[in-house]
Amino acid sequence: MNEMASQADLRAPPLAGYREELERAEKDIAELESRRQRHPGDLEKRVRLAYRLFHRASLTGRVAHFESVEGAVLETIHEFGPKEDLCLLKANLDFRFHRLAEVRRDLQMSPLLWGRFEGRVLVADLDFQEGRYEAARRGFERLIEENPTWDNLARLGHWKSKLGEVAEADQLYVEAEDDLTAKQMRSYAWLELQRGVLAFTHGRYADAWRHYRRADEAYPGNWHTDEHFAELLAAEGKFQEAEAMFQKVIARSPKPELQQALGELYLFTGRLQEAQPWLDSALARYLESVWRGGVHYFHHLADFYADVREEPAEAVRWARKDIEMRSNFSTQAAMAWALYRNGRLSDALEYIRLALSSGVRDAGIFSTAATLFEAAGENAEGQSYAGVALQINPMHHNFHMHH
């Protein structure tokens, strides 16, 4: 008998997103933790646990979760030795927190890792972070030639977005998206956010909205997407909505940079009293991270002391620490701005020239350059950079977060 149906259920269920993925990660972690208790010698499951912990931390962005990963990785390396996959995980973790010297040590712990595809990805990332732009580009291109994985396409896309090849960057993000399946919706949403950021930093807010919404649709419930919504709302002058969105995001992921953003939004709208607790909290968290040995927030501290608290000597101190770790156009521009705020214009000009020599095409950096050159009486050059900054992003004076 033919049991053919004539009509199926037409309405697809909403896509699974952040909540479901986090639940799965938590469940896996619980199972693996339980196994660790019973079979502490099962290296494979211990490695899996470390990776799952990293997965969870990447989802939540919570410091405590990243600390759990670090603890698990160090403990497992201590018990089993520097296994390649553990060293790779540690290298990725260290890279995320700007501990670049540690990344090198991690790769050296398992010497063959340097030559592996995954190791070479990190080496190219290091090249970019440390200002060896051409080496980074060649590295990404070689990796893509070898195996055009979505993440390496995105890395090259990021490179091009910073160095002014905007259309090529977007095309690379599109190519990266095409490599992803429905089983990788978080990665797809992340790529859509990058495309949105590309649009946002060039003043194309409607395009940014389109990409952010698509990210939200593809991977619902992600606070990281909401963070982008909040910034865009603020840039558009929808301050109340932005405020509500920032508060919502902070409730889910109380990262200090988000608290600073909310504080700065209040400053931007003249609500100084409301700003202070958020800024105080952000600063306390930055400094707490430093006391615990962290280096990830040096850049934020430099920005914070240069513009929020206006303690330019402190700004220079943190900018110098940052640049000692990774000298690139971003840290050089931050240093230039801190020096300028500290009244050391000629030193500031040196650093901004260094940043510009990289070939970076960023409205914020060009705007900094314009200010510095005009302050130095180099008006023509200043006006030129101001003009290009406007060309790149006509909206660059609008609210934006410090990333």
Add this chain to the structure above:
Amino acid sequence: MADHNDPNAVNHIFSDIDYSPADLYDFFGWPTAGGNNVVFALTFASTPAAGVLDSDLLYRLLLTSHPRVGWPDADEISLESVLRYFDAVKDKYLGELKTAEIRVTVETPSRVMVKFLGFNCGNFSTVVEVNKVVAIPTPDGQMIQAFIGGRDDAFFNDLTGFFRSINYAPQFYHVPLTMTEARELPIPKTLLELEGNDLFNYRPDMPEWGFTQPDGTTPKLDLPPGPWTWNGDKFKKDANGNFRFVYDGRDCRAGQNCNAIILEVPHSFITPATADNRLVNGWGESWVRKAAHKVESIPDDPSWLMHPWKAVREKELDEELRKYKLVDTDGQPFADAALSEREDDRQLGANNFWLGPHFIKRLAHLGWGFGPSISALGLKTSFDHNNSPVSVYKTYDLVATAFPRVAKTLFQKLNMPDPSWNPKGLPIPLRRPFEIFIPNVCAVDMDTSGTWPFGRRLEDQVATRFLSMFLDMEAQWNGKKYHIDMLGDQALWNSAPIVPKTPPNPLKNDKEFLDQFPYLAEPWPENW
């Protein structure tokens, strides 16, 4: 990526990669109804569960029917001849051959869309419920039986033994995914344990080493630092003079399920010229929806569902396929697992003709491992190993160097155990390995029983039959010519100086197959 004929699918051997419903397990095909119908079964990982399909997947069964034409140069045993054959196959598959398709997309976890494309009666589609036998009438008045859903996995095999024979480290050791050089370790492949091979020899203190347990875990060891070498010069023997088999014959897939697309199709639906086109070639593919189209697919276009018999325009279908990414292919058992080294970029399905030269080199590499093992047991091998007393690790850069060693293995006709494969007694030539694996299709001869290599029946022990390629089919044992099931004969092992005394792989499935459609047994109960 799946390892064809290997339900442990290579990726799952690693610690941090989950099962995927795109991992194809097997492709079966055999004639029924006196050669008037043909059954095809594509099996794949039962994720999310047996009988529950993943709505991001698209499966294709590709079919083509053509005459049984013998390769004219089949008796010319030369490299040139076999390379000409690969070229001819390429021309055939890229040129004249018309391929029809049965495409399955998952509408909901319990309902699938089945589209019939490129058949002579025109394109049509229908929606069917999973886990039910359904009859699908065709526009030309015929009937197709279909079952799509959960079944017992029809594969029965000592996978761990196979991995031990090819030194596949990730089954036995914790091998990070990054360490690609530590997969097949560079020591001789072998059917008999090597004296002093501490890397893979059986460990009495760890009898379950490398065997996946009911809870899904696999006892493994920490991979010792390299170099991974073996410096011995003989096979291992016990105090009684017995070799130790790397297999123990257990069914590593016992009690486990798969999802399956099973179709029984009239031959005349595939081709109007059934009398001439006695071969039906089939192979399967899995595709996963691209992320970008996952977003677009809400809500989906209901036209398919409202008009299940609606003819399909080619253009629309191409658009559909473009929304998916090809992940896996499956045609011939062991075409990938044993011959293509499970490399993802070699998942080519029927179009594997460009792998022909690699196939020769790989077969020679395997031959240096298995050939001496066979000789040591007192059996004749088709592989020329220069009377080596023990397995040898040897790889080849040049096809021309590999070919003389493997010529007989490639060209010999694979004897069948008895005449039951050819019930009509027709002058059907026995198949040769080079014809079986290139192209990578399940080539069902409608005048045979469809037993491998004339198709693939559920009860065929294809892993043991694959090993039989290395037997010299001109030799005799117990007064009978060697044949493809000889290594499954318990009497042979009883008389061989070996322990354990078992055929390498189980002789039958853990569940009885059904004698009627859908043929694969009911799934085992699952806990979730």
